[in-house]
Structure formats: C-alpha cells, structure tokens
C-alpha cells in the first residue's frame with residue numbers, strides 16, 4: 001500500500017481527498033499546519049504530521065515515505081511553491097487543487113524546467129475548476145490540436161463557498177489590483193470592463209440559464225498550456241455567481257453519507273474550429289467533493305505510469321482525457337458524442 005501525503009488534510013476538500021485515498025487503497029498521510037486539527041482528524045490508524053509552508057525542514061520530514069503529495073491548502077499563492085520545492089527535493093510527484101489563476105501561472109512559469117529535468121510530474125489545478133474543464137475540452141477537441149474558441153459554461157445550482165475559496169478569491173483579487181482577467185488573443189488580459197450577462201443553452205433538463213460571461217476560472221491557464229486555442233471563455237450561472245459574492249455566503253452543508261452538499265453542476269463545453277463545433281457535457285454533485293476523485297485518479301495514474309509527459313502539466317496534457325473521464329463514471333455523468341473523441 002502506498003502512502004500519499006495530503007497537505008491541508010483537515011480542510012473541506014482535504015477531507016474528501018483523504019476519504020477517497022482510503023477508498024482507493026492508499027494510505028493517506030495527514031499534513032497541515034495545525035497539530036490539534038490534524039489529531040482531531042487522524043483517529044486510529046492514520047498518521048498526522050505537522051508541517052508549515054514557511055519551514056522547508058518540516059515539509060521534508062512530513063513527506064518522508066510518501067509516494068506523492070496532494071496539496072489541498074489554499075490560498076495556493078502561499079503554499080504551492082514551498083510544497084513543489086519539497087516534492088522536488090523528495091523526488092515525488094505533486095498534484096494540487098488550486099483554482100487561483102495567478103498561482104497556477106506561477107507554477108508553470110517557475111517549475112516547468114526543474115520538474116522536467118527531475119523527470120517528475122507537477123499537476124496544478126487537478127480539481128473541478130481547471131482540471132475537469134481541461135479534461136472535457138481535451139476530449140471535445142478529439143483529433144483537433146487547435147481550435148478558434150473554447151467555451152466552458154458552469155451550470156451550478158448554487159455555490160456555498162468554503163473559507164478557503166473565499167480566501168483564495170481575496171488573494172487573487174489583490175494580485176490583480178482589483179482588476180478582472182480574461183483569456184483572449186492567446187494571452188491573459190487584465191481589464192476593468194463590466195462582466196456581461198447572457199443566456200447559455202445547457203442541454204436538457206437544465207436548459208436555458210442566465211450566466212455571467214468572462215467569469216474567468218483556472219481553465220484559462222490549463223487549456224492553453226497544451227492546446228492552441230486563442231479564445232478560452234468561462235461562464236457561470238448568475239445564481240451561483242450571486243451566491244459566491246453574497247455578504248452572508250454560507251459554507252456547504254452535507255446532505256448525504258459521503259458528506260456531499262445538495263449542489264449540482266453541469267459543465268457544458270463547446271469548442272469551435274472554422275464552422276465546426278464539438279460539444280461535451282458532464283454533470284454531477286458537489287464541486288468540492290468531485291475534486292477528490294479527480295485528484296486521486298490523477299495520483300493513481302501517475303503512480304502506475306499512465307502519463308504522457310513529465311514537468312508541469314495540466315490534466316488534459318498529462319493524461320488520456322477521455323479514458324480519465326470514463327474512469328470517473330461513478331461520480332460524473334458524461335455526454336460525449338462519438339465524433340468528439342473518436
């Protein structure tokens with residue numbers, strides 16, 4: 001049985017990841033900065049190791065004997081670089097669930113060469129935002145290596161954010177100097193334009209929904225990291241966007257035995273090249289919960305050699321995207337037209 005370290009193990013997403021690792025036969029090593037919170041989670045049979053992002057020696061000790069590390073401690077602007085450094089020192093793969101655009105850009109910019117030289121894999125944004133969208137776009141592209149546009153519409157029934165999500169939003173907002181960001185003309189563009197509200201026609205039963213356009217998520221980093229698509233746009237149901245920015249936003253509440261909330265999602269992906277469109281749709285329950293099978297499936301594929309590259313790579317670049325999505329069939333319902341993935 002292999003040990004997989006989880007940094008931020010007692011956070012909302014970290015707990016889903018720990019449970020998923022156990023279900024998949026891995027031994028999670030519980031890592032985090034707060035010893036009391038770690039011990040409260042550990043219970044019998046699970047090892048807890050206190051470590052701080054600003055103390056490299058503590059990270060080295062915490063990663064001893066780990067086959068891989070999953071970083072669930074956000075904001076990642078603070079934790080990603082020290083954890084990747086520690087993973088490189090330990091010679092083990094690193095996966096994180098960062099939804100912060102600038103932090104993900106930094107991971108590619110600062111670690112691509114060293115991770116490649118080390119022959120290891122660093123996979124940022126291996127979660128609902130950034131990872132799943134990239135797998136869906138890559139699947140929709142099929143045999144295309146380039147497209148004119150990729151559109152990723154998030155049909156969330158609601159969005160009760162965790163403290164970590166809100167903190168990450170604050171950090172990203174500060175890094176942008178309060179400006180907005182979009183991906184156009186093959187690059188990130190910072191701007192002050194108001195965000196458009198438009199209608200997106202999701203497949204039935206969701207149907208037509210009011211969405212916020214240019215509600216820019218981490219997919220604008222992951223998709224163009226390996227696919228030649230100059231326009232990558234993400235959309236969010238207006239209701240969920242309003243939930244996120246509400247002053248009294250409340251955390252997700254568990255409604256089932258897995259700890260999932262009642263939130264449902266549909267991700268509708270459309271890629272366009274010339275006059276041709278390809279579309280892939282996925283649906284499921286709870287954007288935090290689904291991030292666990294995404295991150296753990298990634299680790300499982302890395303540890304069993306089912307990867308296509310080394311270095312810093314997004315989900316769509318490092319894995320066989322349609323095969324990865326099929327492996328999540330107990331968590332996701334997929335609608336992949338035959339012509340999209342051959």
Ligand SMILES: NC(=O)c1ccc[n+]([C@@H]2O[C@H](COP(=O)([O-])OP(=O)(O)OC[C@H]3O[C@@H](n4cnc5c(N)ncnc54)[C@H](OP(=O)(O)O)[C@@H]3O)[C@@H](O)[C@H]2O)c1
Pocket residue numbers: 008009010011012013014032033034037052053072073074075076078079097098099125126127128129130162163164165166168218287288291
């Ligand atoms: N890409 C995606 O789709 C996706 C999906 C899920 C989560 N996420 C991201 O993952 C992060 C965590 O989300 P969550 O839902 O688990 O939030 P959460 O329940 O609030 O947990 C946050 C965790 O991060 C830890 N943490 C924060 N700053 C830290 C630091 N400097 N050093 C060590 N640990 C630190 C917290 O520990 P303390 O309690 O000690 O502060 C806690 O364990 C957020 O940034 C969120 O945006 C992204």
